[in-house]
Amino acid sequence: MLRVLAGQGRHRVRAVLLAESRADKLAPLFDAPVYIASQAVLDAIAGFPLHRGILALGERAPEPAPAELLAGLSPRALVLALHGIANHDNIGGIFRNAAAFGVDAVLLDPTCCDPLYRKALRVSVGGVLKVPFTRADDLIAALDGFEPIALSPNGAETLSELKRPDRAALLLGAEGPGLPDAVLARCRTVRIPMSGGFDSLNVATTSGIALHHLVS
Structure with missing residues (x-):
């Protein structure tokens, strides 16, 4: 699904936050600012253990008529x-x-x-x-x-x-x-x-x- 998100053109990816363990593999997928933090920081932001190690901020495209x-x-x-x-x-x-x-x-x-x-x-x-x-x-x-x-x-x-x-x-x-x-x-x-x-x-x-x- 991450590759679909990165490859489609309608909904813009504004920024991505990655766990250190996922950065090398996932960061190249995105044409957007990528931030890297420890797993503990991601878990604290999400409020629960985020095992996949990625958070992203997207901009929803307007729906056409x-x-x-x-x-x-x-x-x-x-x-x-x-x-x-x-x-x-x-x-x-x-x-x-x-x-x-x-x-x-x-x-x-x-x-x-x-x-x-x-x-x-x-x-x-x-x-x-x-x-x-x-x-x-x-x-x-x-x-x-x-x-x-x-x-x-x-x-x-x-x-x-x-x-x-x-x-x-x-x-x-x-x-x-x-x-x-x-x-x-x-x-x-x-x-x-x-x-x-x-x-x-x-x-x-x-x-x-x-x-x-x-x-x-």
């Missing part, structure tokens, strides 16, 4: 749109899958949690830093020019039968409530069949299954 983010994408772009994902583990897992399967951008509605929160960032293994994202008040309106495909247990067609459109937007909702009916009504709805009447998958797991199908 949805139209600006999507305008420059290719004619065969793949976008994720997230509604109500308030769990940082799930956000991190979704962004990890998005990076793994080459998603071009992620849109989040106002009720999603912050992808740059430390737990989401850690679970994403740096995926949050690789995949551009922004927020949109109305996901469907923001996806003009993309075919919105909503995952739902009651979807009208199965995922295996879905042929990917050139510009596709995959919509995912929170576990439990899922996507609102008003959103589903404006989308092509797709389901992942499950055995024994079981109708629930973790949303991050769902994103991996659906993205694999869309890029295969």
Whole structure:
């Protein structure tokens, strides 16, 4: 994840504090001031034993308008749109899958949690830093020019039968409530069949299954 942070251009690294034991290996990664201290000093600053031996100060990049983010994408772009994902583990897992399967951008509605929160960032293994994202008040309106495909247990067609459109937007909702009916009504709805009447998958797991199908 450190190499992803150092290599991406959106979120600026302002300064880095390294333990003496990590300095030779990690300092060359960063084009920013690097400070070196003993492990005891790092532990005192963090308030607990910091075994990885690194602290960094980053500057969050401003989020572009949805139209600006999507305008420059290719004619065969793949976008994720997230509604109500308030769990940082799930956000991190979704962004990890998005990076793994080459998603071009992620849109989040106002009720999603912050992808740059430390737990989401850690679970994403740096995926949050690789995949551009922004927020949109109305996901469907923001996806003009993309075919919105909503995952739902009651979807009208199965995922295996879905042929990917050139510009596709995959919509995912929170576990439990899922996507609102008003959103589903404006989308092509797709389901992942499950055995024994079981109708629930973790949303991050769902994103991996659906993205694999869309890029295969």
